[in-house]
Amino acid sequence: MSEDRVKIFDTTLRDGEQSPGCSMNTAEKLTMARQLEELGVDIIEAGFPIASAGDFEAVRQVAATAGPSVTIAALARASQADIERAAAALEPARHPRIHVFLATSDIHLEHKLRLKPEQAMGRIAESVRLARSFVDDVEFSCEDATRTKRAYLCECFRAAVEAGATTLNIPDTVGYTMPREYAEIIRDVRQAVGEGPTLSVHCHDDLGLAVANSLAAIESGARQVECTINGIGERAGNAALEEIVMALQVRHDLVPLVTGVRSELLYPTSQLLSQTIDVPVQPNKAIVGRNAFAHEAGIHQDGMIKHALTYEIMTPQSVGVPANRLVLGKHSGRHALQRRCEELGFHLDAGQLGELYRRFTELADRKKMILDEDLIRIVHHMEQSLPSVI
Ligand code: KIV
């Protein structure tokens, strides 16, 4: 991989799924994983196998069906049972990664883990070594890194590298840091561990800074960013994948780095997730919200009519928002349906289009207007061979 590339580590199926009301069953996780792969993410964190039999099975099936270009990660606490379970779930993966974590801040060590700092350090070395006995690709995270004493944080990461960790993740677990401080932490960790390991960032949005913090860290040398579709995740959520990807794309002049993401699949992926977990996307959500490309004020509309770039820094098409706003209803034909599907990123053969049209007209008899969300749901159900749609 070239130097100027930032790896996208998608944790929609793990941290994202941990947020209330966002859980997914195995079939849903498989469909999302396929879409994430198509989108072009580098790593899919598929779950936390020790958490439940369902999570184990979902990770195993995602690992078994993943294509050759994506790494599948499974989360494990720094314990033998967790690591063995993660390794078993990842067994069918072509590119498996075990992601081990242990909290390192005083508040977590004292009140949650009841461990002395030197005991925690021993645990880090032992667990990373164990994970390395199963796979070559091991990520280690110091949970609550941004509230961990800096010198101790660096020592923990050095211990992880000596034990074989290849990626070091520096999570802002409680969404506490700010861009300048986070950038400084990244620089300090880099200085402590040298150039070998990839530095990763993982930000929560408690202060609404997850994306800003992630970008500051990237500018400071991080080359993996952990994020979720629509920014779902614990509490206020994780950094939104679509915002990070488009910030890097639109401001390539300021931050000359690339990702492997096909930006025109961002909107369809966002819609698929929203449909799958039945959680709507906030209308003014950057990049993928319903109003992200809507212009209401007269002065803006006037500018847009004269030249779209007056009020748009990217085109709707560049993120997969259909440019044509034709309304689909029961009088719409196959061609209009096929075109809208292509704009949404679905390329169907004649047989699939026929089946889609049949289901579409059935629904259009009951519903006046067919929205993008309805089409995505129909295609999603067809893929799973489910009979009814709504
Ligand atoms: O927020 C966090 O610290 C996490 C870790 C498990 C990486 O999700």
Ligand code: ZN
């Ligand atoms: Zn997290």
